[in-house]
Every structure is written in C-alpha cells, then in structure tokens.
Amino acid sequence: xxxxxxxxxxxxxxxxxxxxxxxxxxxxxxxxxxxxxxxxxxxxxxxxxxxxxxxxxxxxxxxxxxxxxxxxxxxxxxxxxxxxxxxxxxxxxxxxxxxxxxxxxxxxxxxxxxxxx
Amino acid sequence: xxxxxxxxxxxxxxxxxxxxxxxxxxxxxxxxxxxxxxxxxxxxxxxxxxxxxxxxxxxxxxxxxxxxxxxxxxxxxxxxxxxxxxxxxxxxxxxxxxxxxxxxxxxxxxxxxxxxxxxxxxxxxxxxxxxxxxxxxxxxxxxxxxxxxxxxxxxxxxxxxxxxxxxxxxxxxxxxxxxxxxxxxx
Numbered sequence: 001x002x003x004x005x006x007x008x009x010x011x012x013x014x015x016x017x018x019x020x021x022x023x024x025x026x027x028x029x030x031x032x033x034x035x036x037x038x039x040x041x042x043x044x045x046x047x048x049x050x051x052x053x054x055x056x057x058x059x060x061x062x063x064x065x066x067x068x069x070x071x072x073x074x075x076x077x078x079x080x081x082x083x084x085x086x087x088x089x090x091x092x093x094x095x096x097x098x099x100x101x102x103x104x105x106x107x108x109x110x111x112x113x114x115x116x117x
Numbered sequence: 118x119x120x121x122x123x124x125x126x127x128x129x130x131x132x133x134x135x136x137x138x139x140x141x142x143x144x145x146x147x148x149x150x151x152x153x154x155x156x157x158x159x160x161x162x163x164x165x166x167x168x169x170x171x172x173x174x175x176x177x178x179x180x181x182x183x184x185x186x187x188x189x190x191x192x193x194x195x196x197x198x199x200x201x202x203x204x205x206x207x208x209x210x211x212x213x214x215x216x217x218x219x220x221x222x223x224x225x226x227x228x229x230x231x232x233x234x235x236x237x238x239x240x241x242x243x244x245x246x247x248x249x250x251x252x253x254x255x256x257x258x259x260x261x262x263x264x265x266x267x268x269x270x271x272x273x274x275x276x277x278x279x280x281x282x283x284x285x286x287x288x289x290x291x292x293x294x295x296x297x298x299x300x301x302x303x
Contacts (some may be wrong), residue, residue: 001295002288007270010284014274033243035189038128039119047235047286050242054279062279064243066131 017057027060027105030078034067040074041093048094049077049101058105073116079104088116119192121231122156122218128189129158129216130240135180136162136214140248141240145233147255147297149222154230157205157217165208174206193218200224234290237262238282245277251289255296262289 031037031046049062060079068076073090077100080086087110089100096114103109119125126143133141138160146155165173172178174194179187190206193216197204202220220227237251241264249264267285268276275281 001291002284004266004270007267007281007284007288010280011271011274014278014280015272018274018278033127033131033239035128035187035192038124039188039192043124043127043232043235043239046239046242050238050279050282054283062242064239 024082025059025061026082027058028080029060029062029101029105030065030080031062032066032068032074032076032078033064036067036071037074037076040071042075044094045075045077045092045097048097052098052101056101056106058101060101060105070116089114090116119196119228121228122196123231123233123236125189125193125196125218126156126158126233127236127239129193130236131243132189133158133160133162133214134240134244134247136160136164138162138213138247140250142250142252143237144217144252145230145254147222147230150256152222153219154222154227155217155219157215159213159215161213164210164212164214166210170206170208190216196220196228200227230293232286232290233293234286234288237289238286241285242277242282245275253289253293253296255293258296260289260292260296 029049031042031049033042033046046064053062070076075092077089077092077097078086079089079100087104089111092114100111100114103111119128130141140161142159144157173190176188176191194204197218197220200220201224202218204218206216208214233251233253237249240249241247247264251262253260264276271281
C-alpha cells in the first residue's frame, strides 16, 4: 500500500522535470466538468488525460472548466493552441481522450472525426 | 443521473469552489452493520441565505448565467429520495454550507460509492489552493487525507502536477479498499 514516504520520492522526480520545463506550453486542454459533464462521464476522461500527461509529458496543461452550454455533447474536451484557436471534441471517452493527445497535442493533427463541425 | 456517490461529491465540490471556499471537508461513512451510508461536504464558502437554500433545491434555479438549470443539488436529493434516505442542506451567509445525504447501506437502489480517489484528485486539480480534507470511515476504521499534509511533503512542487494527482488517487483508493475489505489503514 502507498504511503506518504512514496510521495517524497515522487516529489524529487517531479521537481527535476518541472525545472526542465521552460516557457509557455503549446496547448491548453480543457475538460467540461459541470454537472452535465460529470454525469456524462467526464471524470474518467479527465483522469485519462492526467494519466497520459504523467506518462508522456505532453506539451500541454490539462484544466477543468464549467458548463460550455452544449450539455448534449458532453463529455467535451477543448484544445486551445497558442494563437487561441479552439477545437472542440465531443462525446469523448477515456480512449478518445488519449488519441486526442497523441494526434493533436503531440503531432499537431486535428482529429476531425471526433470534433464538432 | 449520477452513477455513483463519488460523482456527486465531485460535482458538489465544484459548488464549494465557486463559492470561494478555502477549506472543504468531505465525509464518507459506510456502516453496513447499522445499515447506514453517509456522505457530506462542509465548506467555508460564501454560503446562502434561507431563500437561496430553498431555491437551490429547485432544478430550475441556478446562480449561473450561462443557462437556466442547476442540477447538482437536486440530483443528490433525487438519489437520496430514491433510497428513502435523508437529504440535508444547511447554509449561513458568510460562514459556509453543509450538504449531505444519509441512506440505507443495503438499499438496492443505492448507487455505489465509486472512485473517491479520483474524485479527490480531480477536486485538487480544479482548485490546487483548496485545503481539502477527506474523512473516510468504514464501520469504526478510519482513513484521513489532508491536502495540507500532502503539500507540506511536496514543498515547492505543485499538488496539481499529473504524477502527484495520480499518486493521490491511488493512495486514497488503496486505503479505502483496504478498509472495505477488513484490513487496517496505514
């Protein structure tokens, strides 16, 4: 079972990595986490994104946002680039979320099949 | 409808964050021997006056301006009613709010507790400055997570770093599972 001592080890690793990171990140990834999002399954999506970022260290931040007003399309993931261009991915699940990171955030290729047209 | 109680907790915690709470206490107490299952959230946010408390239980009320429905509180009340349980919501302007639900443990209509670890991690991700305490108990065995304790261990590393959040999630989940299966925490 994990203990808080394990956290200390983790802290040292995280510290090294944070100090290597410089400047702004390329993308901001937003997950809708209002009642509608959560009920539709946004929590596993957000968790998958956080998990993938911990593993792959993508050039992005993952944050939560409120209701975007398109509750029927939840879970929604928005990807914002540095120019403020926004891509809205709809009906996302944990698997699609990782694909979005791999394709859009890592390789810069939009996944049109999942995005709102 | 929320599939589990952890989803309710995560959703209602967002209310506390919107109410500018600096501390949030989440209590979960499972007691099969007393046929009792209890969750509650207590924050020190801006609170609501009596009138607003009444309105908050109406699904067609929201303090938000983007849309006209607010389902977080009514959904918990709905889940509680479906299990013939007790729902409570108390609030004092300027002091904070307590919301919770007590339902029969063995009720067939009771949703499972769900992934509290994920819920706690996601709350801390949404609001890294929040002082979050989780008080979990299974019968008389207790587990507590205090975000300030974690932050003290972390020093200048932020609590919302992905690997730290994942650690918190599995740390909480492992301890809860151990208590549910009769082991002791820590």
